[in-house]
Amino acid sequence: MSENARFERWVVLLAGGIGSRFWPASTPRRPKQFLPLASGRPLIVDTAERAMALADASRVLIVAGEHLRAHLEGHLPDFARDQLLLEPQAKGTAPALAWAASEVVARAERPEQAVMVSLNSDHVIRPQDRFVSTLERAIEAAGRSDRLLTIGVQPTRPETGYGYIEVGEPMTPDVFEVRRFVEKPDRDTAEGYLAQGSFLWNSGMFVWRPQVLLAELSAHTPELAGDLQRLSDGDIGGFFANVPTLTIDYGLMERSPNIAVVEAKFDWDDVGAWAALLRVRERDAEGNLLIGAAHAPECRDSLIWAEEGPVVAFGVSDLVIVRASGITFVAPRERALDLKRLLAGLPEELKLGGE
Amino acid sequence: MSENARFERWVVLLAGGIGSRFWPASTPRRPKQFLPLASGRPLIVDTAERAMALADASRVLIVAGEHLRAHLEGHLPDFARDQLLLEPQAKGTAPALAWAASEVVARAERPEQAVMVSLNSDHVIRPQDRFVSTLERAIEAAGRSDRLLTIGVQPTRPETGYGYIEVGEPMTPDVFEVRRFVEKPDRDTAEGYLAQGSFLWNSGMFVWRPQVLLAELSAHTPELAGDLQRLSDGDIGGFFANVPTLTIDYGLMERSPNIAVVEAKFDWDDVGAWAALLRVRERDAEGNLLIGAAHAPECRDSLIWAEEGPVVAFGVSDLVIVRASGITFVAPRERALDLKRLLAGLPEELKLGGE
Numbered sequence: 001m002s003e004n005a006r007f008e009r010w011v012v013l014l015a016g017g018i019g020s021r022f023w024p025a026s027t028p029r030r031p032k033q034f035l036p037l038a039s040g041r042p043l044i045v046d047t048a049e050r051a052m053a054l055a056d057a058s059r060v061l062i063v064a065g066e067h068l069r070a071h072l073e074g075h076l077p078d079f080a081r082d083q084l085l086l087e088p089q090a091k092g093t094a095p096a097l098a099w100a101a102s103e104v105v106a107r108a109e110r111p112e113q114a115v116m117v118s119l120n121s122d123h124v125i126r127p128q129d130r131f132v133s134t135l136e137r138a139i140e141a142a143g144r145s146d147r148l149l150t151i152g153v154q155p156t157r158p159e160t161g162y163g164y165i166e167v168g169e170p171m172t173p174d175v176f177e178v179r180r181f182v183e184k185p186d187r188d189t190a191e192g193y194l195a196q197g198s199f200l201w202n203s204g205m206f207v208w209r210p211q212v213l214l215a216e217l218s219a220h221t222p223e224l225a226g227d228l229q230r231l232s233d234g235d236i237g238g239f240f241a242n243v244p245t246l247t248i249d250y251g252l253m254e255r256s257p258n259i260a261v262v263e264a265k266f267d268w269d270d271v272g273a274w275a276a277l278l279r280v281r282e283r284d285a286e287g288n289l290l291i292g293a294a295h296a297p298e299c300r301d302s303l304i305w306a307e308e309g310p311v312v313a314f315g316v317s318d319l320v321i322v323r324a325s326g327i328t329f330v331a332p333r334e335r336a337l338d339l340k341r342l343l344a345g346l347p348e349e350l351k352l353g354g355e
Numbered sequence: 356m357s358e359n360a361r362f363e364r365w366v367v368l369l370a371g372g373i374g375s376r377f378w379p380a381s382t383p384r385r386p387k388q389f390l391p392l393a394s395g396r397p398l399i400v401d402t403a404e405r406a407m408a409l410a411d412a413s414r415v416l417i418v419a420g421e422h423l424r425a426h427l428e429g430h431l432p433d434f435a436r437d438q439l440l441l442e443p444q445a446k447g448t449a450p451a452l453a454w455a456a457s458e459v460v461a462r463a464e465r466p467e468q469a470v471m472v473s474l475n476s477d478h479v480i481r482p483q484d485r486f487v488s489t490l491e492r493a494i495e496a497a498g499r500s501d502r503l504l505t506i507g508v509q510p511t512r513p514e515t516g517y518g519y520i521e522v523g524e525p526m527t528p529d530v531f532e533v534r535r536f537v538e539k540p541d542r543d544t545a546e547g548y549l550a551q552g553s554f555l556w557n558s559g560m561f562v563w564r565p566q567v568l569l570a571e572l573s574a575h576t577p578e579l580a581g582d583l584q585r586l587s588d589g590d591i592g593g594f595f596a597n598v599p600t601l602t603i604d605y606g607l608m609e610r611s612p613n614i615a616v617v618e619a620k621f622d623w624d625d626v627g628a629w630a631a632l633l634r635v636r637e638r639d640a641e642g643n644l645l646i647g648a649a650h651a652p653e654c655r656d657s658l659i660w661a662e663e664g665p666v667v668a669f670g671v672s673d674l675v676i677v678r679a680s681g682i683t684f685v686a687p688r689e690r691a692l693d694l695k696r697l698l699a700g701l702p703e704e705l706k707l708g709g710e
Contacts, residue, residue, distance in 0.1 A: 024667075297700055298690075310705055311683040312379075314697045315690035316674075321683070328666040328678045330685055335653075335670035342669045345652055350665055 007115040007143040008059075008108050010210070011051040012100040015044055015064035015072065015121040016090055020343055020351070021273055024327035025305055027353040033122035034071050037271050038280065042075050044121040053132050054117055054139070061085055061103060062121075063096045089240045094251035098217055098224055099239065101210035102231035111211060115143045118206045123270050124280045130266040137174040138207040138262040147260040148216060149207040150178070150253065152200025153268045158190035161272055163202035163249050165261050166193075178259035183249045200261060202249065203268050212258075220255040221246070274320045274336040278303055292323075303333070325353030362470040362498040363414070363463050365565070366406040367455040370399055370419035370427065370476040371445055375698055375706070376628055379682035380660055382708040388477035389426050392626055393635065397430050399476040408487050409472055409494070416440055416458060417476075418451045444595045449606035453572055453579055454594065456565035457586035466566060470498045473561045478625050479635045485621040493562040493617040496530040502615040503571060504562040505533070505608065507555025508623045513545035516627055518557035518604050520616050521548075533614035538604045555616060557604065558623050567613075575610040576601070629675045629691040633658055649676075658688070680708030 019031035026032040033044040051060045057078055064072060066086045073084075085099060097118055108114040117135060125131050138149040152165045164185060168177030181202070185193065193199035208216075218225045223244050230239040253259060269280045278301070283289050288296050292306030300317040307324040320336040322329040327350065331342075343351050374386035381387040388399040406415045412433055418440045419427060427439055440454060452473055463469040472490060480486050493504040507520045519540060523532030536557070540548065548554035563571075573580045578599050585594040608614060624635045633656070638644050643651050647661030655672040662679040675691040677684040682705065686697075698706050 295701060295705070297697060306683070309681045309683065312685070312697070312701065312705065314684070314686040314693070316685055316687060319671075319685065321685050323678075323683045326664045328661070328664065328676070328683050329669070330667075330671055330674065330676050331669040332671060338669070342652060342667070346650060346667065350650070350667065 006113065007139060008110055008113045009055040009115055009117070009139060010059045010061065010104045010108070011055045011117045011119060012097065012104070013044070013047055013051060013060065013062045013119055013121045014093060014096060015062055015068065016087065016093075016096060017122055018090070020340055023339055023343060023351070024329050024353055025307060025322055025324035027325050027351065029067070029352065030071065030325070031068070031122070032271075034068075034075065037122075037277060038124040038126075043124070043271075044072075045075055046125075047119055047121045047123070048076055048079075050125065050128060050131060051117075051119060053128060054135055058083075061100055063087060063100050065090055087240060088237050090245075091240055091243055092245045092251075093248040094217070094221065094224060094246040095240060095243045097206075097213065097248050098228060099231055099236065101208075101213045102228070104210040105214070106232075108210075112209075113143075114210055115139050116208060116210045116213070120204045120270070123204070123268060125269075126267050131264075134262060134265045135205075135207065141172065141175040141260060141262065142207040142209060142212075145260070146212050146215075147208070147258050148213065148253070148256060149175070150181075150259060150261050151203045151205040151207070151264050152261040153203045153264045155194055155199060155201045158187060158194050159201070160184060160187055160190050162270070163204075163253070164190070164193050165200045165202050165259075167198050167200055167261060167263075171260060174262055176261050176263075178261050181249070181253045181259060183247075183254060200263060201268075202253070203264060204270070206248070207262075216252055216256050216258065221251045223251060273339065274303060274305075274322070274331075275333045278333070294321075301333070327353060361468065362494060363465055363468045364410040364470050364472070364494060365414045365416065365459045365463070366410045366472045366474060367452070367459070368399065368402055368406060368415065368417045368474055368476045369448060369451060370417050370423065371442065371448075371451060372477055373445070375695055378680075378694055378698060378706070379684050379708055380662060380677055380679035382680050382706070384422070384707065385426065385680070386423070386477070387626075389423075389430065392477075392632060393479040393481075398479070398626075399427075400430055401480075402474055402476045402478070403431055403434075405480065405483060405486060406472075406474060408483060409490055413438075416455055418442060418455050420445055442595060443592050445600075446595055446598055447600045447606075448603040449572070449576065449579060449601040450595060450598045452561075452568065452603050453583060454586055454591065456563075456568045457583070459565040460569070461587075463565075467564075468498075469565055470494050471563060471565045471568070475559045475625070478559070478623060481622050486619075489617060489620045490560075490562065492529045496527065496615060496617065497562040497564060497567075500615070501567050501570075502563070502613050503567065503608070503611060504530070505536075505614060505616050506558045506560040506562070506619050507616040508558045508619045510549055510554060510556045513542060513549050514556070515539060515542055515545050517625075518559075518608070519545070519548050520555045520557050520614075522553050522555055522616060522618075526615060529617055531616050531618075533616050536604070536608045536614060538602075538609060555618060556623075557608070558619060559625070561603070562617075571607060571611050571613065576606045578606060628694065629658060629660075629677070629686075630688045633688070656688070682708060 017031035019026040063085045142149040163183040166179040168179040287301035293310040294304035294306040298315040305322040372386035374381040421441045497504045518538040521534040523534040642656040648665040649659035649661040653670040660677040
C-alpha cells in the first residue's frame with residue numbers, strides 16, 4: 001500500500017438494487033445487499049469492510065435510494081450522514097457514478113491526486129487479501145494514467161447476464177488494454193467468448209480518477225454531458241430529474257477507447273439469483289443449503305431460506321423454498337432464475353412483500 | 356323417515372383425531388375435523404349437519420378429547436354442553452363408543468327402542484340425500500335386529516389403510532351378512548379383494564342398538580367387558596383409566612359373528628392425507644388445488660394450502676405446499692402420504708405447530 005500512498009483513495013459503494021432477484025427475501029424495501037447472503041452479515045456490511053481495507057472510512061461514499069436510508073444507517077453506523085449519497089431518483093449507474101465522482105472532486109484535499117474505486121454492494125468476494133492486492137494494482141494504474149480501469153474475472157460458464165471484456169495487449173504485467181466491452185451477449189456469443197479464452201467477465205468494479213471519469217462522460221456520453229455542470233453547481237435534484245436512465249456499461253464502457261483491465265486474483269460471484277447461493281455457500285452432505293429453522297429430511301440439492309418460522313421439506317430435490325417478507329415461495333432451482341418474469345405476472349402488493 | 360319413526364334415533368360423532376395427517380394445518384391442538392377440507396366449513400360442521408338430518412339435534416352426542424372443548428363449542432354452538440362427551444384420556448374408538456352407547460341408554464326415553472348411528476367427524480360425504488337414504492336402511496335393519504350394522508363402500512383402489520368387509524348372503528335386498536372383517540390388509544391382499552369383487556371398504560360408520568353394542572362388547576371384547584359396569588355407575592374416569600387403547604374394528608368388528616352391512620349409495624372419502632384433497636376437491640384446469648392466497652403460475656397437479664399469508668409456487672408439479680400453524684411444509688404428493696414417518700423424526704415442538 002505504501003507505493004500508492006501518494007493517491008488520495010476514495011471508495012464508492014453502489015447500493016441501489018431494486019430487490020427482485022432474491023424475492024421474497026429481497027424486496028424493493030429490503031434489496032439484496034441487506035441480506036446475509038455470503039456470511040451471517042448483510043452483503044453491504046461485508047462490502048463496507050472491504051472498502052475500509054482500501055481507504056479510510058471517512059473516504060467511503062455510499063450511493064443509494066432515499067428509501068434505503070434507515071437500512072443504511074442501521075447496518076453501517078460507522079459512516080457519517082454526509083457519506084450517504086441518497087439519489088432523489090434511481091437513474092442507473094452512470095448518473096450515480098457521475099454524482100459520486102463530482103462529490104469526490106469536491107471533497108478531496110487534492111482532487112487531481114484522487115483515485116476512486118467503485119464497488120457493487122451485493123457481490124460475494126473472497127478472500128479479502130487477494131481482493132486488496134488486485135485492487136492495489138488497479139489503483140496504481142488508474143492513478144498514473146487517464147484510463148478507466150475495470151476489474152475482469154476469468155469466466156467459468158457462458159453466462160449471458162454479464163458484460164464481457166476482450167483483453168488486448170499488456171500495458172504493464174498486470175494491466176491490459178481492452179479491445180471491446182460487450183454487455184450481455186447471447187448464449188452462442190458467450191460460448192464463443194468462453195472458448196476463445198481472451199475474454200473476462202466485467203465484475204462491475206471500476207477504478208479511475210474522478211476527474212477522468214467526468215471528462216470521459218463529457219466526451220462519450222451525450223445523455224449526461226450537458227447536465228454534468230449541475231453536479232458541480234450542487235443542483236443534484238435537477239441533474240437526476242434531467243438525465244435518462246443509463247448504466248455505466250452501456251453509457252461509457254462500451255464507448256470509450258480508454259479502458260484498461262486488471263484481472264481479479266480473487267473469487268467473485270454476483271449471486272444474481274437464488275440458485276447462485278448453492279454455488280457460493282457451503283452445502284451439507286446431501287447438497288442442501290439450509291438457512292434459518294430449516295428441516296430437510298430425505299431432500300437433495302435444495303435451498304431453504306427459513307426466515308420466518310420453521311420450514312420443513314420432505315423428500316424434495318432441486319427446489320428453492322423461501323419464507324420471508326410474509327410470503328412463501330417455492331420453485332425448482334432452474335426456474336428461480338426466472339424471477340423477473342414471475343414477478344411481472346404477480347399482483348403488485350406481492351412484489352413488495354406480504355407484511 | 357316415517358317408517359323408522361318408531362326408533363328413537365341418536366347420532367354419535369367421533370371427533371377424537373390426533374391431527375397428524377394434515378400436518379401442519381392439522382395439529383394435536385386443531386385436528387383435521389376442524390379444517391375446512393370438503394367445503395368452506397370445518398368437516399365437523401358438515402358432519403353435524405348430516406347428523407341432524409338423521410336425528411333431532413338434542414340427540415346428537417360428540418365424543419372428543421377435553422383439549423378440543425373450545426373448538427367444539429366454537430364450531431358447534433347449537434349443541435348443549437352435556438352433549439359433548441369429553442374423554443379424560445384418548446383410548447381409541449372401542450372405549451369411546453362403549454361410553455357413548457351407555458350414555459344413549461341412560462338418556463333415551465325408550466332405551467330398548469334406541470338406535471345409535473356412529474359417524475366419524477372427519478370424512479367427506481356427498482350427496483346428503485343419498486347418505487340419508489343409505490343410513491335410513493341401516494337404521495331400519497339395526498332397529499329390527501340384534502345386528503351390528505356397518506356401512507360398506509365399493510372400493511376403487513387397493514387401499515391398505517382401510518378395513519375390508521367380505522359381503523355374504525343377502526338378509527334383505529339392502530342388507531347383507533358379513534363373512535369377514537379384515538382391518539388394514541397388505542397390498543397384495545387388498546389387490547386380491549379388489550379383483551374378487553365381493554369386498555367393501557369399512558367406512559367407519561356404524562349403526563346399532565346401544566344395548567346390542569354393550570352386549571356384544573361384553574361377549575367378545577374381554578379388554579373392556581369387566582369395566583363396562585363403571586360406565587353405568589357413572590365412573591367415566593375409572594373406566595378410561597382402566598381400559599386399554601383399542602379400536603372398535605380390532606376389538607369387536609373382527610370378532611363378532613353378528614355383523615351386517617349396507618352398501619353406501621353415496622360418495623365417501625376419508626381424506627386420509629393431503630393427496631386425498633386432490634381427489635375430493637375440484638381442481639383448476641392445470642390440475643391444481645389452490646386454497647387461500649395461493650398463486651401457482653406454470654404449476655401442475657399441485658396442492659397449495661395458504662392459510663397464513665400468500666404462497667407463490669412457480670413452475671412446480673405434483674407438490675404439496677402448506678403454510679399453516681406457523682410452519683411451512685413442502686413435499687411431493689406421494690411423499691405427503693408418509694407424514695407419520697416424517698413427524699416421528701422432527702423436533703417435538705414442530706409437531707404441535709410453530710405458533
